[in-house]
Amino acid sequence: MKEEKFEIDLPEVFNLGLMLDCGQAFRWKKEADGSMRGIVGDRVFSLLQKDGKLICSCSREEFNGVLRRYLDFDRDYKALVNIFSADKYLKKATREFSGIRILRQQPWETLCSFIISQNNNIPSIKGIIERLCQSFGEEIEEGCFSFPEAERLKNLKIEDLAVLRSGFRAKYILDAAEKVADGEVDFDKIESSPIETGREELIKIKGVGKKVAECTLLYGFGKLEAFPEDVWVKRIVSEMYPDGLPECIKGYDGVAQQYLFHWRRNGKEFG
């Protein structure tokens, strides 16, 4: 099989390694040569950021059809970061961790991943997801498995998921698979509706509360006004923004949240 390559110039605010490993997605791995290897849908991609270019192990058509959207390639993050700089903490966070973009992952994978994330830590989340894919996904290439569809999971029983070691979350995964596969939670509707509709739909799933719903809407549906509040972001809000979030993030609350989350999680408090 021939290894295709496609190169493209990068926009200004773009850090591939950071955006793929800052708690949005859980399946990308950094290779020895610095490239990132991961799976989107039923394709394995190897991506390398080098000298202002992105080098992709795929064709131009696949980049335009899959990665351009996944990486939020065409949004002007430079302008966005500039708007955020009106706030002093965001100014620091965006400078220190410049180049984070909000990924647009597949909705089902996003939903399922953040159900698994609840009351859990990132290394453990990655392990559970990896075992989920190995156990129930399709092997695309040697050692690379797709994320199993809701239809694949919906008829499984709790015992079948024991291999995941996902604890109390197993029953939540099954309820989500059932409601999504049966259309009781309608992804097309969520995508084409205002965010409030998505919130109402997603929390119909057992084990999906406000936080998981916001994460799904942000990372899976591109609703950048979604604002997930996990323990870290709650600390940020209570310590730095006791009187409310800054006006400058309006409409892009989730983007600001991602910078602050990563900043705080990497040991920064007040600076």
Add this chain to the structure above:
DNA sequence: AGCCAGGACAAGT
């Protein structure tokens, strides 16, 4: 060894 983790839920005020 014990505490915590990108929470949600049910039961109790």
Add this chain to the structure above:
DNA sequence: ACTTGTCATGGC
């Protein structure tokens, strides 16, 4: 409408 105990499991 707010607070609290509980839920599995693993990482550190």
